[in-house]
Amino acid sequence: MTRAQQVATTLAIAGGIWFLGLIGLLPLSETVKSEVWPALPLVALVSLGAYAFINIGYNLLVFRECPEAYQELMQEIQEAKDDLRTKNVDIA
Amino acid sequence: MTQIHDKAVGAALLGIGSLVFTYYSIWTLIIPFVDEDHPARVLFPPQWYAIALPVFLLIVGVTSIFGFLSFIMLKSAKKAAKKAT
Numbered sequence: 001m002t003r004a005q006q007v008a009t010t011l012a013i014a015g016g017i018w019f020l021g022l023i024g025l026l027p028l029s030e031t032v033k034s035e036v037w038p039a040l041p042l043v044a045l046v047s048l049g050a051y052a053f054i055n056i057g058y059n060l061l062v063f064r065e066c067p068e069a070y071q072e073l074m075q076e077i078q079e080a081k082d083d084l085r086t087k088n089v090d091i092a
Numbered sequence: 093m094t095q096i097h098d099k100a101v102g103a104a105l106l107g108i109g110s111l112v113f114t115y116y117s118i119w120t121l122i123i124p125f126v127d128e129d130h131p132a133r134v135l136f137p138p139q140w141y142a143i144a145l146p147v148f149l150l151i152v153g154v155t156s157i158f159g160f161l162s163f164i165m166l167k168s169a170k171k172a173a174k175k176a177t
Contacts, residue, residue: 035124035139042146046116053109060102065095 015041116142 119142
């Protein structure tokens with residue numbers, strides 16, 4: 001089973017349960033049924049977006065920069081460019 | 093310099109994500125069970141907006157994405173047609 005099939009199956013099951021609750025076939029209290037339950041897909045979507053933000057933000061914050069690797073990389077790029085230029089490759 | 097800039101962007105994303113998640117979760121999952129005269133209710137708009145606001149933002153977002161896509165595709169098609177003549 002591929003990853004896409006897995007995600008699709010989970011979503012289908014969750015959607016089915018949510019729909020059952022929506023049409024009244026699940027034992028839900030009155031406040032839950034009228035106010036909380038219909039908002040659940042939106043809660044899931046907003047949570048997914050917030051999780052993405054938090055993940056990216058946190059990783060940006062703790063990312064360790066390595067200046068020596070940067071210098072080494074720039075030098076390697078320069079050497080590669082010079083080498084290719086001598087072999088008549090058009091490089092800016 | 094870019095390192096500080098990246099960290100600032102990261103911190104901003106982190107803050108916004110946490111804030112939105114906490115506020116929206118309380119708004120949709122906890123407020124419906126709180127009495128009408130509780131002082132905390134003042135901080136949150138009526139439940140109608142808890143559904144209307146995300147739906148509206150979704151519609152605007154999806155429309156702008158598809159609009160941008162269409163614009164790009166039309167422009168490239170026009171350019172290809174011009175080249176062919």
